[in-house]
Amino acid sequence: MRMGKGMKKSIWMAAMLVALILTGCGKAASSGEEVVVYNWGEYIDPDVLSDFETETGIHVVYDEFETNEIMYPKVESGASAYDVICPSDYMIEKMIANDLLQEIKWENIPNVSNIDPQYMNESEQFDPGNKYSIPYCWGTVGILYNRTMVTGPIDSWSVLWDEQYKDNILMQDSVRDAFMVPLKWKGRSLNTMDQAELEEARDLLIEQKPLVQAYVVDQVRDKMIGNEAALGVIYSGEAIYTQRENPNLEYVIPKEGSNIWIDSWVIPKNAEHVANAEKFIDYMCRADVALKNFEYITYATPNKAARELIEDADIRNSEIAFPDLSKCPDLEAYLYLGEEGDALYNELWKEVKSK
Template structure:
């Protein structure tokens, strides 16, 4: 019985550890983009992976930073260990305590501290700042690995070599270094692993055009992780698994086989030494040299004009960038962010100078009020004539006079419901409080979106700052909470496609995609009204390439380019000329993508309510989530 329980326990551990990885591997061969629906077996995501410049650049950046930072940190950390070991015991203890502080510190503290240091020293955020940051937080881990080996060495052996006429350098490499080599290698591998896995420090110290795999994946959260990422993760997992299998294949045998096994192990150790002392340095050298040419070709060292674009993740067709570069000769440095709240501090701090940014309506208002935006020279944007006047007027709610912004995408927030799971037509927010749909309701995990639903249902403005109205909305959300299956963001898409819920609050652009995957889904803007949002192009006041920024904005306002972006992201385009080019009449006349003025009559755009009112909203939302 004990053995049976042990086997069950071991099986459960293996399942918990490897079931997620198995799921990831299976999804990498799923023909459907959504993880909630099996569309058949395919290998196209592996082909697409190696054709995706953004992912390949992120992968290469991740590897080059991990290798360089680990190598440099290993050299510095080993030298520091030698110095610490030579200190008096009291000072050595103090220095080890100081060295351990960065490892005990939260990564976010280290990341923000380094970012502030780089800003204060006027460093340009980019590849170099990430590399310096990774070296900094890797050094303590190298010291931690090397110090135990140094304590095991016999200093008298080193002194004897010196007495026999060896130079200090020769004596170190022939006597001391072989003894501490396992610690040095362990430190290098630990530093490499820590750098490879880092997100927080990279996020705070990176600049435009530089992404690692962690920041790239994080920037895609708004649209959901692409299947290409599943394919890449599968390749990495299989590579590591094969390497571990090769390393841990131990020969065994008896009698004559035992001698053969010992010889095999001896050959394997010799191979390991050759691998670590010759092959790895050679590979590192090749990667570093290749990386140098790679980054030299991408920088502006030749004086080539450029424009630095800061946009939402997966919010622009990559082909548009290539076309713009080919037609104008202007190089595009493209950077992605996840939320308005992450984007805003970077613009406000001035740590990174972007040329074009794509915030949402209320954030544009905030940026205007804080004098962060430059007025647009409309003479440089003749394609503005393609914009529907309706959205230009709508934009005046947050940009009076249309001085600072050009509409890019727009949409609504509404209810997506499964017609096979809901036995009545839905036209009101009230269904979200219907007890017969308990545990089948998905709400947006967003303070403004959640309160907008409650406020509009109560008949108030979604920009209300009246404390009585906000408390009433909070109480309504608390009342609703037992009925809610989950508070989600992009997951509502996959859950609704997979029939995991009956009703969900969703953005209209996502609703279009879900209907392609599951025709049983229906989208509606409730009769009480909702949020109509507009994301627009703006130019920060400190933009170094303002004219190039206006050329880029004018380019994306061109009808054929606007159509490409609409088909890529499925969010509604305010470009009336682009809409006329849509071939599919069902899409061109879709009430989801292009609702009528009657449907939008009671819809509002979000406005920036001020820091004080934002704090009130956040506090009330915390009360809702904590109940």
């Protein structure tokens, strides 16, 4: 490439223009009342958002993320000031530990009384004292199986190591969910930091690998509906939807126990519209709103009042969407394991994947 005399000048101009464009983007639309929401993809009924806007006159700026890990650096860097975010349990713990969240003023969110206290208790695992988070959706992880393709009862994680299902098993392609399976099967904690226990889990996953058809995340749903596999590890929130599409599918929480997860609303420290954030969370906790939202996304709502309003008794009393926590086997929430823990799990997972 030929470089002219004016190149130095050009580079300067380029840098300035880039800077101008970048700052320009950040400053757009700051007039009027607004609330900036950062939520999982496809995790809200769009009508709920427009209803909120008409009722309160507060404009919702809505952003979506795919995983907790993608969300975290954006919030940590403070590049964009969100008012309300919906991370999962262990990530909330990490954000509390790193001082990114502010305490919620409960008196400003009266509808929180609709939330079933048992979920507030579960939340204490990652948010002691319920200071920073309000549950939005919750669920378990279990096995989705196709009745016509399995023999005998499916009630244990051990079926995922059964030779007869070779090439018929779908595993989760995310490190914590993948390790949870062998850890719970062998009666360990899914938050273990014990080297020997983790290596045992890694070896089991390596042993299982020839039987696994694929490691996927969202595709478990479509593949199970399409009869591609007999068994798949999946979130309970997808169970109702998949059963509607393919009646041969059944969801079970294995007897050895599993993961219980909660996604909750939090307000970050650098929020610019705290009052609007409180209004938004309060609105989401209203029974009729939570009901409407549940019918759209089918992930279980911790909203007791909303559940009572569900007309379809099968769904209202569904053991899948709303398992009785007291009867459930050993359910554990993921905890934040620190940078060292994250690195250890990721390293072992890489060893499994590269075998």
